[in-house]
Amino acid sequence: MNPMIAIGAAMAVLTGVGAGIGIGLATGKAVDAIARQPEASGKIQSVFLLGIALAEATAIYGFVIAMMALFS
Amino acid sequence: MTENVEHALTLGERIKEALAFKTVFTVHVAGLSIPVTETVITTWIVMAVLIIASLLLTRRLTEVPKGAQVLVEGIVGGLNDFFKNQIGHNWRIFAPWIGTVALYLGIANLLGFFSPLPVFGFEPPFALKPPTRDINVTAALSILTILIVIVSGIAIKGVRAWLKSFVKPAPFMLPFNILEYFIRPLSLCLRLYGNILGAFIVMELLAMVAPLFLPPIASLYFDFFDGLIQAVVFTFLSTLYIAEAVE
Numbered sequence: 001m002n003p004m005i006a007i008g009a010a011m012a013v014l015t016g017v018g019a020g021i022g023i024g025l026a027t028g029k030a031v032d033a034i035a036r037q038p039e040a041s042g043k044i045q046s047v048f049l050l051g052i053a054l055a056e057a058t059a060i061y062g063f064v065i066a067m068m069a070l071f072s
Numbered sequence: 073m074t075e076n077v078e079h080a081l082t083l084g085e086r087i088k089e090a091l092a093f094k095t096v097f098t099v100h101v102a103g104l105s106i107p108v109t110e111t112v113i114t115t116w117i118v119m120a121v122l123i124i125a126s127l128l129l130t131r132r133l134t135e136v137p138k139g140a141q142v143l144v145e146g147i148v149g150g151l152n153d154f155f156k157n158q159i160g161h162n163w164r165i166f167a168p169w170i171g172t173v174a175l176y177l178g179i180a181n182l183l184g185f186f187s188p189l190p191v192f193g194f195e196p197p198f199a200l201k202p203p204t205r206d207i208n209v210t211a212a213l214s215i216l217t218i219l220i221v222i223v224s225g226i227a228i229k230g231v232r233a234w235l236k237s238f239v240k241p242a243p244f245m246l247p248f249n250i251l252e253y254f255i256r257p258l259s260l261c262l263r264l265y266g267n268i269l270g271a272f273i274v275m276e277l278l279a280m281v282a283p284l285f286l287p288p289i290a291s292l293y294f295d296f297f298d299g300l301i302q303a304v305v306f307t308f309l310s311t312l313y314i315a316e317a318v319e
Contacts, residue, residue, distance in 0.1 A: 046308070049304070049308055050308070050309070053263065053308075056263065057262070057263055060262055060270075061262060061266075063269075063270055064265070064269075067269065071091060
């Protein structure tokens, strides 16, 4: 395999850093919010789930691109 | 050094082999030959499980639920409550589609958990691989969802109100609102596909490198937890999109 392809795939997967930071921040804030207002936990949870799903998408795009570079 | 490179190559090749979609048999209809791949077979398995389970579990329903009926009522009632909360008074039209997708994804993503592992030189005769690791499956699901979003938006709001929704909240949002109809199915499709494929590759690597104790434990996280979370996220996002289209 061309080593440049492997390096490119590794760089594409670095998008996981951003997603990790984003999901961590969101989780921290969600815990904060639930601790303050436990009665609103249902609403907070649904917004939180939507937020991490969107944040995670960037990591997934990077992963899919790495897969395409490696295996096609 | 050279040995290492060779080892990595064979690992990569084995992953490549595991990732390929084997054609189980080919159907010849009217001069066309349609290849039936593993994905279709596993989808049939999931369908069979769902159909048989729903036939068995809904026989002899009683007024006061007991036994398995409690579980079934819990699942169906929970899904219906969720749709009612999110979508509002039109929820009955959409509950069958999203509920079916939720049940299908819930079982399909868990398939990898029940796959036999190659341990002690034992070669399993078959390997259950989740059908959602095929981008065609997730693409079909997300395209159907966005078609339902568009059609229900037009049918429930009316053509004029639907067209007006493109220039809300301000006219300059028009290109972004149009783009949304392409980005939403793309991200729905890639999210599910990428997550399941990622978990699948990690599990394959683990089974190759440390086949003894690690895979079953890691499978609990990668197949069970991640698979269920992704099923929930897909259901949740499609419900949200539909709710936004019909409100």
